[in-house]
Amino acid sequence: MPSRPEQVVRLLQNRAAPALAYGCGRSYGDVALNPNGLLVDCRNLDRFIAFDPATGVLRCEAGVQLADILAFLCRPEADGDGWFLPVTPGTRFVTIGGAIANDVHGKNHHCSGTFGRHVLSLELARSDGSVSTCSLHENASLFAATIGGLGLTGVILSASIQLRRVEGLAVEAENIRFGSLDEFWDLSSSSDSSWEYTAAWVDCVAAGKDLGRGIFSRARHVSGVGVDPPRRKPRLRWPVTPPLSLVTRHSVRGFNALYWHRAGSNDRIRRICSYEPILYPLDSVDLWNRLYGPRGFFQFQCVVPRAVAREVVAALLRIVVASGEGSMLAVLKMFGAIPSPGLLSFPMEGLTLSLDFPNRGALTQRLFNQLEQIVAEASGRLYPAKDCLMARASFVRGYSRLNEFIPLIDPGFSSAFARRVGIAQPHGA
Amino acid sequence: MPKAPTLHRVAIFGANSDIAFAVARRLAETGAELVLIGRDLDALQTAAGDLKIRGAQATQIIQANFTETGDLAAIAAGAWGALGSLDVALVSFGTMPRQIAAEADNRVAEQALIVNFVSPVLLCNALAQKFEAQGYGTIAVITSVAGDRGRKSNFIYGAAKGGLQRYLEGLRHRLFAMNIRVLDIRPGFVATKLTAEMQQGGLLWASPDRVAKDIVAALKAGRPILYTPWFWRFVMMGVRNMPAPLFNRTKL
Numbered sequence: 001m002p003s004r005p006e007q008v009v010r011l012l013q014n015r016a017a018p019a020l021a022y023g024c025g026r027s028y029g030d031v032a033l034n035p036n037g038l039l040v041d042c043r044n045l046d047r048f049i050a051f052d053p054a055t056g057v058l059r060c061e062a063g064v065q066l067a068d069i070l071a072f073l074c075r076p077e078a079d080g081d082g083w084f085l086p087v088t089p090g091t092r093f094v095t096i097g098g099a100i101a102n103d104v105h106g107k108n109h110h111c112s113g114t115f116g117r118h119v120l121s122l123e124l125a126r127s128d129g130s131v132s133t134c135s136l137h138e139n140a141s142l143f144a145a146t147i148g149g150l151g152l153t154g155v156i157l158s159a160s161i162q163l164r165r166v167e168g169l170a171v172e173a174e175n176i177r178f179g180s181l182d183e184f185w186d187l188s189s190s191s192d193s194s195w196e197y198t199a200a201w202v203d204c205v206a207a208g209k210d211l212g213r214g215i216f217s218r219a220r221h222v223s224g225v226g227v228d229p230p231r232r233k234p235r236l237r238w239p240v241t242p243p244l245s246l247v248t249r250h251s252v253r254g255f256n257a258l259y260w261h262r263a264g265s266n267d268r269i270r271r272i273c274s275y276e277p278i279l280y281p282l283d284s285v286d287l288w289n290r291l292y293g294p295r296g297f298f299q300f301q302c303v304v305p306r307a308v309a310r311e312v313v314a315a316l317l318r319i320v321v322a323s324g325e326g327s328m329l330a331v332l333k334m335f336g337a338i339p340s341p342g343l344l345s346f347p348m349e350g351l352t353l354s355l356d357f358p359n360r361g362a363l364t365q366r367l368f369n370q371l372e373q374i375v376a377e378a379s380g381r382l383y384p385a386k387d388c389l390m391a392r393a394s395f396v397r398g399y400s401r402l403n404e405f406i407p408l409i410d411p412g413f414s415s416a417f418a419r420r421v422g423i424a425q426p427h428g429a
Numbered sequence: 430m431p432k433a434p435t436l437h438r439v440a441i442f443g444a445n446s447d448i449a450f451a452v453a454r455r456l457a458e459t460g461a462e463l464v465l466i467g468r469d470l471d472a473l474q475t476a477a478g479d480l481k482i483r484g485a486q487a488t489q490i491i492q493a494n495f496t497e498t499g500d501l502a503a504i505a506a507g508a509w510g511a512l513g514s515l516d517v518a519l520v521s522f523g524t525m526p527r528q529i530a531a532e533a534d535n536r537v538a539e540q541a542l543i544v545n546f547v548s549p550v551l552l553c554n555a556l557a558q559k560f561e562a563q564g565y566g567t568i569a570v571i572t573s574v575a576g577d578r579g580r581k582s583n584f585i586y587g588a589a590k591g592g593l594q595r596y597l598e599g600l601r602h603r604l605f606a607m608n609i610r611v612l613d614i615r616p617g618f619v620a621t622k623l624t625a626e627m628q629q630g631g632l633l634w635a636s637p638d639r640v641a642k643d644i645v646a647a648l649k650a651g652r653p654i655l656y657t658p659w660f661w662r663f664v665m666m667g668v669r670n671m672p673a674p675l676f677n678r679t680k681l
Contacts, residue, residue, distance in 0.1 A: 003447075003622070047475055048482035071458065072483050 023095030062097030103148030110336030116147030127412025148342030168223030181212030443522025451641035
């Protein structure tokens with residue numbers, strides 16, 4: 001676990017097996033795993049290097065977590081404008097390195113694109129001992145490969161990020177119930193121009209005319225209200241893994257019904273609050289994944305192009321509802337057209353659907369295959385950061401720039417994901 | 430004079446130590462003014478940059494070598510002058526020699542004793558005079574649970590730390606009437622550069638940040654002795670009170 005960049009370079013030079021960087025391990029699948037290889041835990045590379053409050057450019061080591069950045073950006077007395085993260089995923093407990101390597105996206109993708117779009121430059125350590133500065137103007141192809149590159153191009157040592165100016169740290173938020181996918185589509189289309197953060201929770205057990213009902217949430221920054229800095233660690237932690245999954249057909253049905261009705265008979269509920277519950281709902285309980293018991297869960301996150309999105313998502317939901325397998329967590333969001341500099345960037349203009357499924361072995365695998373098939377045929381793709389089951393064919397079909405990416409993979413690096421989809425050599429062979 | 434100690438102006442002797450840096454970070458977030466004293470100037474500068482961004486109102490750097498015992502009074506004076514005065518002086522430098530090497534070679538043993546005992550004592554001597562003249566403040570020194578009892582696996586380091594504990598006890602006694610606190614920080618196993626050669630996993634091992642949290646809390650509360658994490662107080666009670674015939678048969 002190196003704490004200085006020089007140590008990382010040495011580790012790579014002296015490695016006996018293919019290497020991979022590791023951050024907070026929040027990816028759901030195997031993108032950050034490297035069994036029988038060298039895993040470089042970068043969380044001690046966590047220093048801030050420089051911050052210019054006039055331009056909002058932050059330079060820091062790659063092990064800095066988004067939570068740390070928020071802690072210094074968000075002072076409680078700050079009720080006026082200030083700097084904020086340009087893009088944030090659903091948890092703040094991720095490293096900058098991880099955010100870049102997965103080219104993460106957030107609820108504001110339609111306004112701000114992916115995280116990689118806001119990276120001005122990065123320092124990359126490769127297995128040949130070199131440390132390269134990469135940006136749009138310098139080592140540009142390596143830059144494009146590293147953003148969304150799942151750690152396969154080297155270890156990111158530090159990066160320069162352009163933060164975003166916002167009018168205030170507090171947000172005004174609205175939750176709007178909708179009864180069908182068509183209603184969602186209308187809501188999303190009309191909200192995206194004036195609301196920065198939008199996403200919807202979808203009930204994935206509601207069938208028939210209720211198919212695709214859910215709660216649309218939208219939020220935007222407001223000034224005039226101070227906000228407490230977010231906690232550094234979640235306040236609660238799910239203490240033990242229950243012997244069986246707590247997520248069952250019945251518990252999901254019950255939860256979803258309650259949650260849907262909670263949105264109340266008033267269709268709209270508006271409030272002003274901290275950004276924390278809007279952007280980081282899952283961060284309040286650490287180890288929430290234990291809910292699923294020892295067998296855990298799989299997430300299926302796909303994106304389908306805008307042109308076919310409505311029909312495809314309806315088809316996917318119908319299959320999920322019919323299987324009865326879904327869980328409480330199902331999120332639907334419209335991605336915008338803003339491109340990412342990353343070669344393997346996941347988002348595209350269209351709809352993204354994320355579904356969690358308790359792991360029921362072969363049953364879950366078959367369901368995933370079905371869903372994957374539909375997505376592939378619709379020219380969509382799956383998100384590696386969430387994936388455990390994607391077939392090589394889907395990956396190749398979904399990521400059209402894979403051919404440009406493969407030559408830029410550092411031969412000294414590998415991951416379980418890369419081996420599974422066949423873009424890296426299995427080592428030990 | 431405030432009843433509860435303020436932690437605004439803090440000098441950290443040995444600021445490149447992992448525990449000290451973690452403490453510095455927590456203090457920076459409260460807007461403290463910090464003086465960082467250590468040997469590696471580059472590391473101090475990187476650290477200062479990080480602390481400034483995290484919220485430290487001021488960061489001063491002093492390069493110093495704590496093995497030069499003759500310089501210690503000047504180092505203390507320099508640290509004191511950097512911010513005008515100090516609320517807290519944290520002494521956190523040290524090295525852990527290999528026990529076997531220290532037994533075999535007196536030079537290794539001597540170095541260990543100087544860095545871990547002689548130097549902190551002389552530094553505290555100089556600091557105590559300054560705090561006494563000022564009339565308030567806290568002197569905090571990182572010793573170790575190893576100082577609680579001599580054990581064959583680590584007794585040269587343990588003796589140095591034990592001696593330091595004894596010194597702090599006396600200093601605390603001397604400064605008692607003046608409301609100057611002396612905090613003896615006794616960490617157990619902490620995953621840092623110092624212990625990098627040991628197996629750092631397991632229930633007993635703590636992170637530097639966890640220890641730093643305890644230290645800041647103890648500084649605020651004005652406590653005399655801190656075992657961190659808390660359970661070491663009870664572990665060492667057991668270790669200290671084990672009868673010698675039994676203890677001497679263990680491998681501790």
